[in-house]
Amino acid sequence: MSLLSVKDLHIHFHTRNGLVKAVNGVNFELNKGETLGIVGESGSGKTVCCYSLLGLLPSPPARIESGSASFEGKDLLHMPEEELRDIRGNRIAMIFQDPMTSLNPYMKLGAQLIEPLTIHSDISKDEARKRAIAAMQEVGIPEPERRIDCYPHEFSGGMRQRVMIAMALVTEPDILIADEPTTALDVTVQAQILDLIKKLQDKHDIAVIFISHDLGVIAGCADKIIVMHQGDIVESGTTDEIFYKTSHDYTKKLLNAIPTSGKPAAASLDTNKGQEPFFSIDQLQTNYDIRDGSFFGNGKKEIHKAVDNVSLELVEGETLGLVGESGCGKSTIAKSIMRLVNISSGKITLDGKTISSLEGEELKRARGDFQMVFQDPYASLNPRMTVYDSLAEALNTQSNIDKSALLDRVVNLMTDVGLPAQAIRKYPHEFSGGQRQRIAIARALALQPRLLIADEPVSALDVTIQAQILDLLLKLIQKYRITMIFISHDLSVVRYLTDRTAVMYQGKIVEYGETEEIFNKPKHKYTQALLSAIPIADPDKERSRERIIFSPE
Amino acid sequence: MLKFILKRLLQAIPVLLIVITITFALIHAAPGGPFSAERAVPPEVIEALNAQYNLDDPAYVQYFIYLKNIVRGDFGPSFKYTGRSVTEIIAAGMPVTFELGFYAIMIALTLGISAGVIASLKPNTIQDYIPMSLAMTGICLPTFVLGPMMVLVFAIWLDWLPVSGWGYIPGDKILPALTLGFAYAAYIARLSRGGMLEILSQDFIRTARAKGLKTATIVTRHALRGGMQPVVSFMGPALAGLLSGSFVVETIFQIPGMGRYFVQAAFNRDYTLILGTTVFFASLIILFNLLADIVTVWLNPRLRDNSNSGN
Numbered sequence: 001m002s003l004l005s006v007k008d009l010h011i012h013f014h015t016r017n018g019l020v021k022a023v024n025g026v027n028f029e030l031n032k033g034e035t036l037g038i039v040g041e042s043g044s045g046k047t048v049c050c051y052s053l054l055g056l057l058p059s060p061p062a063r064i065e066s067g068s069a070s071f072e073g074k075d076l077l078h079m080p081e082e083e084l085r086d087i088r089g090n091r092i093a094m095i096f097q098d099p100m101t102s103l104n105p106y107m108k109l110g111a112q113l114i115e116p117l118t119i120h121s122d123i124s125k126d127e128a129r130k131r132a133i134a135a136m137q138e139v140g141i142p143e144p145e146r147r148i149d150c151y152p153h154e155f156s157g158g159m160r161q162r163v164m165i166a167m168a169l170v171t172e173p174d175i176l177i178a179d180e181p182t183t184a185l186d187v188t189v190q191a192q193i194l195d196l197i198k199k200l201q202d203k204h205d206i207a208v209i210f211i212s213h214d215l216g217v218i219a220g221c222a223d224k225i226i227v228m229h230q231g232d233i234v235e236s237g238t239t240d241e242i243f244y245k246t247s248h249d250y251t252k253k254l255l256n257a258i259p260t261s262g263k264p265a266a267a268s269l270d271t272n273k274g275q276e277p278f279f280s281i282d283q284l285q286t287n288y289d290i291r292d293g294s295f296f297g298n299g300k301k302e303i304h305k306a307v308d309n310v311s312l313e314l315v316e317g318e319t320l321g322l323v324g325e326s327g328c329g330k331s332t333i334a335k336s337i338m339r340l341v342n343i344s345s346g347k348i349t350l351d352g353k354t355i356s357s358l359e360g361e362e363l364k365r366a367r368g369d370f371q372m373v374f375q376d377p378y379a380s381l382n383p384r385m386t387v388y389d390s391l392a393e394a395l396n397t398q399s400n401i402d403k404s405a406l407l408d409r410v411v412n413l414m415t416d417v418g419l420p421a422q423a424i425r426k427y428p429h430e431f432s433g434g435q436r437q438r439i440a441i442a443r444a445l446a447l448q449p450r451l452l453i454a455d456e457p458v459s460a461l462d463v464t465i466q467a468q469i470l471d472l473l474l475k476l477i478q479k480y481r482i483t484m485i486f487i488s489h490d491l492s493v494v495r496y497l498t499d500r501t502a503v504m505y506q507g508k509i510v511e512y513g514e515t516e517e518i519f520n521k522p523k524h525k526y527t528q529a530l531l532s533a534i535p536i537a538d539p540d541k542e543r544s545r546e547r548i549i550f551s552p553e
Numbered sequence: 554m555l556k557f558i559l560k561r562l563l564q565a566i567p568v569l570l571i572v573i574t575i576t577f578a579l580i581h582a583a584p585g586g587p588f589s590a591e592r593a594v595p596p597e598v599i600e601a602l603n604a605q606y607n608l609d610d611p612a613y614v615q616y617f618i619y620l621k622n623i624v625r626g627d628f629g630p631s632f633k634y635t636g637r638s639v640t641e642i643i644a645a646g647m648p649v650t651f652e653l654g655f656y657a658i659m660i661a662l663t664l665g666i667s668a669g670v671i672a673s674l675k676p677n678t679i680q681d682y683i684p685m686s687l688a689m690t691g692i693c694l695p696t697f698v699l700g701p702m703m704v705l706v707f708a709i710w711l712d713w714l715p716v717s718g719w720g721y722i723p724g725d726k727i728l729p730a731l732t733l734g735f736a737y738a739a740y741i742a743r744l745s746r747g748g749m750l751e752i753l754s755q756d757f758i759r760t761a762r763a764k765g766l767k768t769a770t771i772v773t774r775h776a777l778r779g780g781m782q783p784v785v786s787f788m789g790p791a792l793a794g795l796l797s798g799s800f801v802v803e804t805i806f807q808i809p810g811m812g813r814y815f816v817q818a819a820f821n822r823d824y825t826l827i828l829g830t831t832v833f834f835a836s837l838i839i840l841f842n843l844l845a846d847i848v849t850v851w852l853n854p855r856l857r858d859n860s861n862s863g864n
Contacts, residue, residue: 056763085765088762090765094763096763101755102757103760105855106779107774107775116764119766119770151854153854164760167760
């Protein structure tokens, strides 16, 4: 008999705006020590399905219409709350997507770590603390005796996810549900966390349900996979069956949506060595002040070099990829160019004009030449302005256009980004994430910029949508001959899109050159580590490869 | 943190100076004086009195004499209560007002937080609507309506509690404390509900539920600390408002507290007493706000670590 068997699960949300059928007839079996991957895009019902197992769905509006989930012969879905509480966090534990928000910021790690033990068994506080320290040790947190008394904000994202894993596994559960556990993490950290989950799973013989939108991640860890789309299971089978004998069109679409590395970049690059660079950054340095932290601290200043002596040159029409992990300074470079932060030293020139020293009116006028697309299309559009207002505002900042010409321009912009002209009177919340990013691109292009900075423009979007937005960006920069700096942590996207790539590490550029060159023959150790950490959507390659670990000095 | 506290205390000096200046200008601009009375007093007597209290000097001279005395900690003699200094009057009235304020704030916190937490657990259901409608009533009902109503019901009809007084008959402190506390309980209930709703929607509450914790444990251990932050920031101005605003309740229930002197002083043009009580209340407001800020930082470990850079 299998450990967990879910049969014919139907979950509906009864909302004010009508009925949403989130899960329509999900079936799966999970055996001891096995890993089940659930793949799908946002809204596919994969998370809802797993939350229902632990009674974590908000009800109302969620209602389990039918089905059963039998765990050791008992139905999790129709169990009294007290009984379910004994199982949750004890026999079935869970880790979540965002480690930055999933730990209680008001409590010390120790107090949070011992909680699953103290509520599920009659263990003394001292004993629980010892076990918590051992669990921290096991997930690879250095100096656990000292760090158990830290607060979550003193930890990095990767370390917090390790704490989450320690907290989930401290009671030695039978099943671990991992809901996109590495989505919010850097690629090298993601690789470490995936290895850690695998190691602990083998050691303690835990069954894992791994929810992800990333087929690369799933390929490496799952034994069997179910693919979900809008509440339905469209395909299920062993990992090899799904990847090598794909039968359903939607699965094929998912697999093809991943920008496969090696596609020839569309923009042609004529690197005339003697040519004056169109855009250049010369010895840029941007510092942040950090003050001494403690409660009774003396407030002494320390300087953090976010961008440390960076120089870059771009020819007109070129696309440069800027890659690196969070905190490496890539977004600070973008902000420095945009003049959103004060630079400490260095010079930035665009088409012969030194934009780093412009002030007041001059700067305001020049801003039209360099524009930016931001990461989160949900947060970067004003929710109280219609699309027309947002775009017209951008157009009006630089010149006074009369009303009918303005309308024409806005409609043109909408056509350019592939949105219907009628949509201009709508508000941002009426659009999907992909559509909003199209609007954000239209806003950036409104002033016909010469340089476009795209800061992780697709990382908040589903894979199938990502491909569309990337193609749109590519089409537009070619059409208007825009020079682009493309910032991303996703290396396959960078490879797909860019002519040259700069790899950043701790504020410095460690490697810089033609994109294909860097991906095929990475010279710097860090680049090698970064490349080896990318999950590949190919189970055979994923199982057999080795990761390079980079340790500075 | 020490530096932050010192800085805030230094900032208090100009604030107090502005308060003194404005109050001084206003009371001197108001018609009449401390010795205007209905019955005729010989002009010589008035003149002698004016000379005795420096009232015959130009206003700016009086202002500087007053400032000089304040620095020495001397609020001067009261003009109306002959023979008593302002410091003595404050010292006599303040303990009563403080005691009343303390009971009231305890009632407000207990009622308000419980109502807010209960409402936040099941938003937009009957469990939310009932405490929140009560809170709305509390906010709408002024103390001068609520006070007499309570007297009517509990003292006269039911005859459970005394009508007025302070410490004369057992139980006479209950009605005034309830009256004063209820309006603040209402505000606190609304703030707690908002704060708790915000915290309860956070990811880490989901984590706590996934651990298998009971709702009661989640509320007390995981949510309350963060959810109470709006209440804590409100406590500064609330405590100050409670003390300076207690005169209505003190008048209704015949309580010999500070609030009545404050109001009487304004009617009597008792210059020194007005200034003295104003300075005293202003200092309290500054102090309570500082305390609220310190508690806010202490409650939130993330703020604790950059409390220096923020200021």
